[in-house]
Amino acid sequence: MNTMTFEKLQYNELKETVKSYCVSGLGKKLLDQLEPSSNQKVVRNRLTETSEARAILDAEHHVPFVGVSNVEHLIGKLEKGIILEPTELVHLADFLRGCRKLKQFMLAKEFFAPMLSSYAHSMTEFLHIEEEIQFAIKGSRVDSAASKELRRIRKQIESTEGKIKERLNKFLNSSGNQKYIQEFFISEKDGRYTIPIKSSFKNQVAGTVVELSAKGTTAFIEPSTVTKLTAELATLKAEEAVEEYQILATLSGILLEQISKININVELISQYDLVFAKGKFSQQTNGIEPKVNSHGYTKLINSKHPLLQGEVVPLNMEIGSEYRSLIITGPNAGGKTIVLKTIGLLTLAVMSGFHIAADPETEVSIFEKVFVDIGDNQSIENALSTFSSHMKNMSDMMGVANHHTLLLFDEIGSGTEPNEGAALAIAILDEFYHKGCITVATTHYGEIKRFSERHSDFMNAAMQFDSETLEPKYRLIIGAAGESNALWISKKMKLPDNVLERAKSYIDNKEYRFERVHESKIKKPPMTSTKTVETYEYVKGDKVMLLDYDDVAIVYKEKDSFHNLVVLYQQELIEVNVKRVKLELKASELYPEGYDLNTLFVAYKDRKLQHDIERGSKKALRKIQKDIRNRK
Structure with a gap:
């Protein structure tokens, strides 16, 4: 097979159509990689898979692929030793739950889908991991019940935050502070609880300026009465982050221990998604297994x-x-x-x-x-x-x-x-x-x-x-x-029958009619006085137009017995028929009387050398002797 075969036969378009029936990126990826097989056993297995998927779809109308999605990027993170985020752990738990549901579904179809049902035996259930993740993470956040230590820390955080808010409310309700306050509410800035104070009074309020408003009219100040509590809160939140990390690391570690079995589940889910996409396409087109x-x-x-x-x-x-x-x-x-x-x-x-x-x-x-x-x-x-x-x-x-x-x-x-x-x-x-x-x-x-x-x-x-x-x-x-x-x-277009019969005869027999038309049907031109057409005889030195080159040349040799001329064109002598030239200017019009036309066909350096020899130049003689030696 080659890409041109697939392109010309629209094979890739067919795969795109089938791909639209996949429920996850797993099946789509497998379909992208699918190519026709020349192995008869492989083809029979593929067709049997599609037939069994079609039978299940015809009977059930639905296959439980809930929660099944592409988790390869999450598996890749685990294999690199990266701790997964809460939402990522939930995503993997959903996938494992989908695998478990699909396995139970397929095992129940062993009677009329034995091949597809047998694949489910290789799929592993991870109910304990599902429950661990579900217990530890709720609402995309590590739940307080995940560990006793996390529960203790969060209770202290809640208590400390309550004390801070109590003191800040006391600050807001104090009559002595009324003139300093810009707005009567508690604002959290960078994890610190503050009160909006008028900028003109910021140096008269005991506390730390955490932030200034964009216009500079308001200073967000953390009163000194809560500074110690804020420090305690920061420490507790750091402890909370460490404990959450430990819980996430533990859950990620549990998954990593089972990564090879999870990868097998991914392969099986991909295959099921592909096969059921084929089954849905078979339903849509009312297909059969040939x-x-x-x-x-x-x-x-x-x-x-x-x-x-x-x-x-x-x-x-x-x-x-x-x-x-x-x-x-x-x-x-x-x-x-x-x-x-x-x-x-x-x-x-x-x-x-x-x-x-x-x-x-x-x-x-x-x-x-x-x-x-x-x-x-x-x-x-x-x-x-x-x-x-x-x-x-x-x-x-x-x-x-x-x-x-x-x-x-x-x-x-x-x-x-x-x-x-x-x-x-x-x-x-x-x-x-x-x-x-x-x-x-x-x-x-x-x-x-x-x-x-x-x-x-x-x-x-x-x-x-x-x-x-x-x-x-x-x-x-x-x-x-x-x-x-x-x-x-x-x-049908009313062409005469005799023309059609003649055409059919030409097609069948390859014999053609060569009858001359009768003179009575020929309209002859009126008689006119005949004039002798004068033909010009080209001579050496004439300037002519070469019709085949759309360029000019000079005649070197007159017409021979075959009506050919020899002309000088672009420093080369070439032979052309007189019918392929057109006279531009006669030699008599170009050169004065007695002009040596031979000089037209001899290069300047050759003419100079000849002249030097005639006057006895030793330099010219040495050049000739050198050329002779070089030829030897």
Whole structure:
């Protein structure tokens, strides 16, 4: 399997649909990791699980997953030695309670769900841990009843806080303090009890300024009468925090001691969530458990694509028994591609343990590999055309395909010249056939249909087409090669019968008529005086336009017997036909009389060297001798 197969067949979309039926992140995570299996035993087990889950859901309508959620992050904390917070401990206790309830539920279903029920025996109940956490933590806080010491400390805290409030109320009610007080209430600031005092009197009140208001008009003062009690309260709260920590550490330690068994519960709950999500999907789609085999035989009876909504025309097809390759023809938008995707996705679904919408007699083969070539595979990154990408895809498949491979090809051989495309497609299909593959391919090419008709292990099929309404019926007919829909449509559009008959003859016999039209039917142009067309004879030095390059060049050699010129273009001499040049300027217009045209075709440095030799330059002679030595 590869990602392109999953993408083209919408396998990941199918998994997302099933994932919506999971009740926790545990099942969703397992579903994300799920892939089709090529092991027949694994596939049978998966399908049995789904069937048993479906039976339970049909009978009970509800599975107790209350409290079951993803607790892996909490388990991770415990394994790192981190003490859990009260809310986290409650979360784990809820999970363990959910495991216990689900185990009891599943053990009671042993009669009609023996496989799923057997998993519950591996699940551990932790009733004592549930009770410990429930006893020690209430309302997301360590309860006072969790230990005698915590109860004692909290009673002292309560007593001390009562004394502080009593003294502060006495301060508020004192007539001597009325003028200092900004507002008559007790305010807690940073764990200390204060009275709002007018800032102008803050130095006249015995106590500690804990905080000033934003505008500076009020000073929150802790009166000196409660300072000692506040210190006692801080000490008691520190003792409370230590005792709470000890209780949380003890509870976390109890959980850590059982962490391996709790992890097994997590795995089992994840599996149950996944399996019951499959069961719910089976209910929703009215799915069935098909028969399975591993020898390539697939028989789909009234099967439907699992992602299509509304009224869907069921698919009936068979392959792998009397024939191993199926060639499907039919009109564009007639449903050929949907047939391929239905076959492919139903195969992957069964290999994943999903029920499929079909009749109970349906049988599906399991494959080691499933490959598809559907749609436009043009690669922008690699600058490959659609046809090149298809051929690269075919090449990759041929390297790994074997007799346990399912191949699905849409419009095989398309994207190039029809004759070559058809011949190449036939060769490819034949090669895969000899590798033992099961192949389903769609095509418009008549040559492929004819090849399939003659091959004993190939079978033609056609998408049904209503010749009266010119509409596809989206129904696959095995054994029919399909009529020429183009001719049907043309006939309905009132194209003359003789034209249609001639076209059909061309299709059937490949014999073409080459009758010349009668002269009486040809409208000849009026007679005009003939003029001799003057043709220009190009000469050396003419400036011409090269039509193929859209650029200018200079004529070096005149026209030869093959009507070719040699021209100088970008410092190179090239040969072009006179029909591919156009005169720009004649040589006589470009150069004065007596001008040495040869200098046009000799580089400046070569002309200078020749001139130096003629005047006897020793430097030029030494250069020539050096070039000779270098060549040796």
